[in-house]
Ligand code: SF4
């Protein structure tokens with residue numbers, strides 16, 4: 607069952623997470639209490655990740671895929687407009703490939719990244735075996 611892991615020192619009790627939740631299952635911060643999902647509502651969580659993505663303080667982590675998310679949470683992921691534009695302008699469909707083998711670690715890293723591609727309800731249930 608999903609739970610909100612909230613850093614008490616970072617959380618300003620702004621309740622953005624509760625307001626953004628489409629399922630309206632997050633109980634708002636009140637009287638010094640942190641926002642939380644009551645146990646009786648946890649099954650209604652669609653694991654969309656909106657509460658986590660919209661927290662302005664990056665105080666909230668959902669407990670699924672926790673290790674992966676914590677590893678990139680505070681890293682600078684800003685991409686300047688010029689660099690982004692270059693990536694988009696240089697994109698081509700590749701139909702001819704080199705015969706040089708690609709490192710297995712690189713393939714695994716890319717498959718792991720592909721796991722975060724958009725899915726219905728952001729459920730990210732795709733797996734490779
Ligand atoms: S959005 Fe973040 S800072 Fe605001 S109440 Fe929720 S966890 Fe706390």
Ligand code: SF4
Pocket residue numbers: 608626627628629630631632643650651652653654655656657658668
């Ligand atoms: S993951 Fe989505 S449905 Fe679950 S508590 Fe967060 S915003 Fe609500």
